[in-house]
Amino acid sequence: MSRSTITIDPVTRIEGHAKITIQIDENGHVEDARFHVTQLRGFEKFCEGRPFLEMPSLTARTCGICPVSHLIAAAKACDGILAVTIPRPASMLRQVLNLAQLVQSHALSFFYLSLPDFLLGMDEDPKVRNLFGILAKFPDVARDGVRLRQFGQSVIEELAGKRIHPSWVVPGGVNEPLTESRRDAILSRIPEALAIVRRALERGKRVLEDHREEIRTFANFPSLFMGLVDDRGLLEHTDGKLRIVDAHGKIIGENLDSTRYREFIAEANEGDSFLKSPYYRPLGYPAGIYRVGPLARMNIVDGCGTPLADQEWAEFRDLERGAVLSSFHYHYARLIEILYGVERMEQLLLQRDILSKHVRAQANVNNAEGIGIAEAPRGTLIHHYRVNEDGLVEWANLIIATGHNNLAMNRGILQAARHFISGRTLTEGALNRVEAVIRAFDPCLSCSTHASDQMPLHVSVVNQAGEILDQKIRG
Amino acid sequence: MTPPVLLIAYGNPLRGDDGLAAAIASEVSRTLPEETVEILTTVQLLPEHAPSVADRRLVIFVDARAGEKPGTVNLSPVSYPDEAGGGAALTHHFRPAHLLGLASLFGRVPRALLLTVGASEFGYGGPVSASLRSALAAAAGIVAGLSR
Amino acid sequence: MITGPRIKTLTIDDKPVGAREDETILTIARENGIRIPTLCHLEGLTPIGGCRLCLVEVKGIARPVAACVTSVQEGMEVTTDSPRLTQYRRMVLELLFSERNHVCSVCVSNGGCDLQDLAQEFGLTHLTVPYQYPRHKVDASHPWFTLDHNRCILCTRCVRVCDEIEGAHTWDLFGRGMQARVITDLNQPWGSSQTCTGCGKCVHVCPTGALSEKGKSVREMRKSREFLPYLRLMRQGRQV
Numbered sequence: 001m002s003r004s005t006i007t008i009d010p011v012t013r014i015e016g017h018a019k020i021t022i023q024i025d026e027n028g029h030v031e032d033a034r035f036h037v038t039q040l041r042g043f044e045k046f047c048e049g050r051p052f053l054e055m056p057s058l059t060a061r062t063c064g065i066c067p068v069s070h071l072i073a074a075a076k077a078c079d080g081i082l083a084v085t086i087p088r089p090a091s092m093l094r095q096v097l098n099l100a101q102l103v104q105s106h107a108l109s110f111f112y113l114s115l116p117d118f119l120l121g122m123d124e125d126p127k128v129r130n131l132f133g134i135l136a137k138f139p140d141v142a143r144d145g146v147r148l149r150q151f152g153q154s155v156i157e158e159l160a161g162k163r164i165h166p167s168w169v170v171p172g173g174v175n176e177p178l179t180e181s182r183r184d185a186i187l188s189r190i191p192e193a194l195a196i197v198r199r200a201l202e203r204g205k206r207v208l209e210d211h212r213e214e215i216r217t218f219a220n221f222p223s224l225f226m227g228l229v230d231d232r233g234l235l236e237h238t239d240g241k242l243r244i245v246d247a248h249g250k251i252i253g254e255n256l257d258s259t260r261y262r263e264f265i266a267e268a269n270e271g272d273s274f275l276k277s278p279y280y281r282p283l284g285y286p287a288g289i290y291r292v293g294p295l296a297r298m299n300i301v302d303g304c305g306t307p308l309a310d311q312e313w314a315e316f317r318d319l320e321r322g323a324v325l326s327s328f329h330y331h332y333a334r335l336i337e338i339l340y341g342v343e344r345m346e347q348l349l350l351q352r353d354i355l356s357k358h359v360r361a362q363a364n365v366n367n368a369e370g371i372g373i374a375e376a377p378r379g380t381l382i383h384h385y386r387v388n389e390d391g392l393v394e395w396a397n398l399i400i401a402t403g404h405n406n407l408a409m410n411r412g413i414l415q416a417a418r419h420f421i422s423g424r425t426l427t428e429g430a431l432n433r434v435e436a437v438i439r440a441f442d443p444c445l446s447c448s449t450h451a452s453d454q455m456p457l458h459v460s461v462v463n464q465a466g467e468i469l470d471q472k473i474r475g
Numbered sequence: 476m477t478p479p480v481l482l483i484a485y486g487n488p489l490r491g492d493d494g495l496a497a498a499i500a501s502e503v504s505r506t507l508p509e510e511t512v513e514i515l516t517t518v519q520l521l522p523e524h525a526p527s528v529a530d531r532r533l534v535i536f537v538d539a540r541a542g543e544k545p546g547t548v549n550l551s552p553v554s555y556p557d558e559a560g561g562g563a564a565l566t567h568h569f570r571p572a573h574l575l576g577l578a579s580l581f582g583r584v585p586r587a588l589l590l591t592v593g594a595s596e597f598g599y600g601g602p603v604s605a606s607l608r609s610a611l612a613a614a615a616g617i618v619a620g621l622s623r
Numbered sequence: 624m625i626t627g628p629r630i631k632t633l634t635i636d637d638k639p640v641g642a643r644e645d646e647t648i649l650t651i652a653r654e655n656g657i658r659i660p661t662l663c664h665l666e667g668l669t670p671i672g673g674c675r676l677c678l679v680e681v682k683g684i685a686r687p688v689a690a691c692v693t694s695v696q697e698g699m700e701v702t703t704d705s706p707r708l709t710q711y712r713r714m715v716l717e718l719l720f721s722e723r724n725h726v727c728s729v730c731v732s733n734g735g736c737d738l739q740d741l742a743q744e745f746g747l748t749h750l751t752v753p754y755q756y757p758r759h760k761v762d763a764s765h766p767w768f769t770l771d772h773n774r775c776i777l778c779t780r781c782v783r784v785c786d787e788i789e790g791a792h793t794w795d796l797f798g799r800g801m802q803a804r805v806i807t808d809l810n811q812p813w814g815s816s817q818t819c820t821g822c823g824k825c826v827h828v829c830p831t832g833a834l835s836e837k838g839k840s841v842r843e844m845r846k847s848r849e850f851l852p853y854l855r856l857m858r859q860g861r862q863v
Contacts (some may be wrong), residue, residue: 044732049760049761050761051763051769051771053731053763053839053840053841054729054731054840054841056840056842057728057729057840058729061728061729084572112522113706130575131522132556133571135576135577135579135580139579139580140580142577142580143580143581145522146522146523146525146526146580146581147526148579149522149523150526153523165728167840167841167842167843170840170843171840175840195739338705362838364766364837364838390762390763390764390814391763391837392763446796488748489749576814599748599749600747600748600749600751602746602751
């Protein structure tokens with residue numbers, strides 16, 4: 001048998017455009033697996049020369065699914081250029097907005113994209129393995145999914161308006177205070193959201209347990225984990241400082257000063273993908289592999305800081321002695337984060353000064369550099385700008401959440417491919433599992449609205465001479 | 476009170492004739508009071524529209540269709556599942572039948588009709604083709620008649 | 624004996640109107656509630672007929688004329704709206720959009736822009752002419768204001784208001800054709816201008832986001848021009 005390559009292009013049910021290649025050696029064993037992002041978008045380049053106040057809106061255009069994450073990271077970088085501490089109500093309002101985005105994004109990932117695999121089975125026909133398959137067999141679950149996502153979206157609308165790209169978050173804070181009626185409207189929807197996520201967690205835990213093989217093989221390996229924590233070491237998505245823990249759960253980087261992220265994060269460019277590969281600089285490349293996102297956040301914190309989520313978190317951390325290593329548990333972590341998000345929103349909205357009119361600090365350019373770090377649903381998002389003395393952007397660097405996970409995703413695909421693919425037998429289930437590894441990370445690849453769902457999945461086995469030995473087309 | 480009839484006009488007004496549904500919707504909104512018919516204009520159908528579909532007397536979907544002869548107005552019942560089945564649908568390929576399917580989760584599934592108008596120009600920009608004016612008026616008339 | 628301006632009678636869109644002989648078609652149309660779209664024109668500034676958006680048809684004249692600079696004449700038959708005029712106006716707008724980098728979505732004046740309003744009025748969602756994507760720098764050297772050439776349509780409202788109302792004449796035009804742009808003083812950075820009084824009138828008469836106040840984020844710049852006719856009157860009053 002000759003060496004061959006399996007290509008999965010495009011990967012379905014993720015946000016963005018990507019393909020997977022799987023190299024098979026002469027003996028039919030998986031030799032290597034790679035994950036490629038096939039688009040270059042060049043945002044950093046066309047920000048150059050623009051007034052820094054435009055950066056939140058400019059960079060929010062990288063994504064129609066999670067513009068809020070970019071808005072917040074960009075606004076924070078701009079706060080740094082203004083050299084202001086934003087008013088407490090503004091900071092809390094940004095937090096609520098960010099959590100609403102987290103809830104709706106996680107709800108999409110879990111209910112719409114991932115649950116079909118769990119509830120209907122990875123080997124089920126893709127024609128059935130979708131939201132409508134869930135509708136037929138588990139209508140209450142489908143209803144919860146629609147409702148929960150609707151909840152997150154409605155909170156974003158109450159705060160920032162109906163636009164896909166809201167301009168409510170501005171450098172220095174937000175541009176309008178929250179009104180009492182809007183606050184009350186959001187609060188009134190919280191009990192239902194809370195009930196949904198508690199149901200989802202109960203069911204989710206049961207379902208995920210049944211996937212022992214996937215837990216064992218889905219990007220399950222030691223790595224570092226990175227994310228933001230607040231000053232008490234608790235879960236934090238909007239403010240806070242970076243923390244890095246190792247596979248044993250030991251803190252190896254604490255209170256990392258965001259302005260010096262380049263001292264501990266380096267980026268490698270690999271020729272076959274437009275996605276940069278960041279790694280933890282002190283350990284070098286590729287040993288400095290780390291993961292970000294829900295799983296990482298659960299691994300780095302000392303607790304969530306809300307009562308129900310704290311209980312769930314304690315249970316989650318009991319899964320393993322050190323950090324929880326299987327990327328399959330991203331799903332589980334995501335559910336706990338939804339719970340936290342709903343609880344935390346309520347806590348914030350009940351703060352006495354949440355309706356304060358003081359929501360914006362005004363200033364001119366006071367710093368030539370600004371760095372904003374926020375936790376996007378998919379992980380740590382870093383915006384870093386340098387401006388001239390007039391406030392025009394001279395240089396920008398964006399490290400997106402999916403980028404941090406690039407090395408881990410590659411290793412994860414290889415692990416799953418080795419386990420589920422042997423020789424040239426391309427079973428639907430095996431391919432779906434390789435894809436599902438990627439989906440566990442919930443990557444937002446091109447940061448564009450192009451959900452590639454229902455696109456045909458084209459997989460081919462190619463030998464070194466380029467001849468197609470076998471191919472499978474679905475969709 | 477929720478209006479008994481929901482009109483869902485979908486299509487991208489930036490793509491020529493794809494804006495036909497929105498044009499029909501705005502015509503209908505001029506002739507009918509908002510207590511009678513609620514109008515939802517959207518670029519594409521989304522699962523989150525399902526709760527507002529449930530418990531109506533009638534839901535009318537309006538869409539411009541590339542495959543049909545320009546100017547022909549077609550009215551057909553919608554039910555879930557339809558002959559195309561559930562499909563691997565999400566976001567970009569979400570159909571009226573899918574929305575009805577999800578609506579069952581939130582209340583009574585309403586009677587639903589799909590009104591299509593055949594169209595040909597889906598390029599960037601440009602208003603709805605002038606040749607579709609009479610079809611537009613006819614379609615708006617049909618929708619108004621059904622809504623009363 | 625005092626001789627006032629003579630009165631002329633004419634029709635605009637078949638409506639008989641009377642006008643003083645020194646009035647323009649645009650003025651008399653507006654007085655009679657007939658809307659003619661304009662862009663470079665601004666009440667209180669000298670009209671220049673630059674943008675050609677106010678083109679109207681006059682019976683007996685083959686080419687359309689700019690309503691803002693054409694005086695009324697006895698017996699004129701003016702048409703302000705026709706398929707040909709709509710086509711010309713659309714083309715004017717398309718050319719304006721293609722010449723610079725007008726990106727509404729990230730613009731301070733999004734939602735409060737004369738150019739954007741007209742594009743919406745004419746249903747202009749895409750261009751039929753290619754974008755030029757010129758490279759233009761942003762001048763943010765002034766402590767309070769920003770000049771973004773990418774959004775400038777060369778209407779010269781800033782030049783006129785600075786000259787006619789403020790009396791500073793800081794602004795001027797530089798270069799020709801595609802290279803033309805507004806400049807401050809002798810093409811020096813705005814922040815180093817010796818003549819600019821920092822009054823901000825240019826910013827508020829600017830129809831787009833080309834001139835804006837610093838500190839404004841996307842969609843936050845709103846222009847107020849109520850001051851203009853008032854200032855004009857005050858100046859004329861003083862001169863008499």
